[in-house]
Amino acid sequence: MYEILIVDDSVLDIDCILFLIDKYKLPLHATTAVNGQEALRQLQAGERHFDILFTDIKMPLMDGLELSRETRRLSPDTRIIIFSGYNDFEYAKTAITIGVQDYLMKPIVPADFAATVSRLISAIEEDGRLAEQMQKRTRLLKSHRLLLSVNNCLSKEEMDAISDEYSHLMLLECEEEFFSQEALDFQEKLEELLPFTFDYLNLYPTRSLIFIRQDNEARFKKESYLLSAAQTISLSAGEEYGRKCYITFGSLQGRASISQVYQRLEKKIETRFFFPERTCLLPDNSMQSQSVSGHISMDMITDDLKLKDYGSLKQHMEEIFDSLKDEKTHSLIYVKYCFTELMKELTASLPPTARPDLVSLAEQIYTSSNITQLIDMARTLMEQLTSVSEAADKDNLKIEKIKQYIYQNYASPLTLDDIAAAFYISPNYLCSVFKKETGCNLIKFINDYRLQRARQLLLTTEMKVHMIAETVGFKNTSYFCQRFRDYYGESPESCRQKETRI
Incomplete structure (x- = not known):
């Protein structure tokens, strides 16, 4: 159904047009006005978009030509038909200059009216099809460009340019195929749910990626805003689609490329295998890892050990060491407690035959005289764990x-x-x-x-x-x-x- 605005100071002429719309069953929903100013107010109100303006020329307060000029300014894609009892070439010439699509003479011939309106409706439909095709092509080109950036297949200049368009990435993953079946519907649902602008990329049947645009940056000064958005998506996926959706996110600030951030998120999302109760997996530098008071969480160490990611394990251990060395508020008892927990985690990951005696380790920790001794003990145990794991990998992994x-x-x-x-x-x-x-x-x-x-x-x-x-x-x-x-x-x-x- 298309919207038509009929404007004429003659109520009889308006009734005639309404009769013809009904007689020829034209797919039009009609709104009427008795002069140009009333019609202009309806255009300015913006309550509905008018596909066709059907207006007389000679009217009080504002004539049809002036109304057509204002319509062209306010709504460039509205089709305009002028009908008048004045067969004056100057009117026709002015109408052409304004961009009027057709000019009918009064009294209106019913067949001419039906043919003219039908022709305009066909043109509107064709423009809609072309616009839809162009929009679809634009989406496909954008998706291809984003996919290339994720796979690091662009030049450095192109990678920098596309990274500048976005502030954050949000990775979504389901255990079962979901995004290929519900791709368009789910993307539309995201547009309803999320109060920020973004681009969406469907990576696999089980994985998709949200690119959050830079114009939202002011909203994301607090991580809790992104966490709230992730929780909203996860809840909607469960309630409306019956799917468990795991989500993590990361910032594109600094020199990190889209590909680098995606790899970090991909690594984080894989921890869902170990923590099925968590649907929102916070990045390692988030409030989940370390509180404002500097107290260390063992979550990172536990994740690294379960994933056998010894590169990250070494990095996170060194961060813990630096925090304990630099933080002046920690008591000696607290520091030794942290090292005891760390040693427990490392020891539990060793094969039973290679595990040191925990009682002996605890005695060494609590009799140590400085933090350097504790750090050396932890590093030695970590190296032992790495060596044992590498040997096992050579035998078992093919x-x-x-x-x-x-x-x-x-x-x-x-x-x-x-x-x-x-x-x-x-x-x-x-x-x-x-x-x-x-x-x-x-x-x-x-x-x-x-x-x-x-x-x-x-x-x-x-x-x-x-x-x-x-x-x-x-x-x-x-x-x-x-x-x-x-x-x-x-x-x-x-x-x-x-x-x-x-």
Whole structure:
């Protein structure tokens, strides 16, 4: 249904137009005015957008030509039809200058009125289709550009430019496929929920990324604002879609690129395997890690040990050491207590046969004379843990065999549980070690390989696109086309046609 504003100082003429709209069943909702000033007030009020203005010329207070000028200024895309009993060339010439689409003479011929209005409605519909196509193309180009930035596939200048557009990233992940099935609906839901501007990127069926724009920066001086937004998203995903959604976020301030921040968030989101009760996973530099009073939380150390991320473990331990050395308010008892808790965590991660005696360690801690002795003890235990773990990794972890398994089974609906079961390891350990050894997220590795195989089939066979999608492991053809376009910057059909022309 389209909106039409009918303006005439003759009530009889207005009734005639309303009759014709009803007679020809034109898809129009009519609003009327008896002079130009009344019509202008309705335009200025902005309560509804008028698709068509149908106005007489000669009216008191403001004539139709002046009203048409004001309409063109206030609503450039409104179509204008003038109808008048004055067959004057000057009126017609002025109307053309203003941008009036049509000019009808009184008395109005019903068939001419229906044809003119129908022609304008068709033009409005065509403009809408073109605008929708342009908007869709713009979204696709933006998504491709964002995906390139996430994968660090842009030049430094391009990376800096795109990073300057955003202040924060927010990573969303579900345990089951969600974002491919509910992608558009969920994106619209986010636009309703979130009180800030953002761009949205669907990465995988289980993962998406929100790019929060710079124009919201003033709102995010407090981390609690972002945490509240994350909790709102998680709650909505659970209540309205029945999905558990894990969320973490990070700032793009400083020199960190989108790719670097994404890698940190990706690493943080993987800790959901160990903390299923947490849906909002705060970044390591957040209020979860250290309170304002300087008291140290062991959460970071626990996370690092469970993920076997010894690089982060070393970094976080050194931060704890620096905090305990520099903070003058800590008592000696408190410092020794912190080291005792740290030693417990480190010792528990060693194989039973390699664990030192905790009673003996506690005695050494509480009889030490300075913090340097405690730091040396902790570093020695950490080095022992690293050595034992590296030796175990060499015996147990077969990354190349995992890749071969993926190459042989990519067409099947692979899950983390399937792969982990094939190698007798836990899914969380599989994800963590695969990322550590290859630098690539396991799910991304599988999807990228599927897309690469799909491109080979496009260029070397005449299989239809939907058959190729199914062959390489994608259940949904539309989702396959979307992922292919994000990865290669063009649709499957365009890829095949381009290579054929070459």
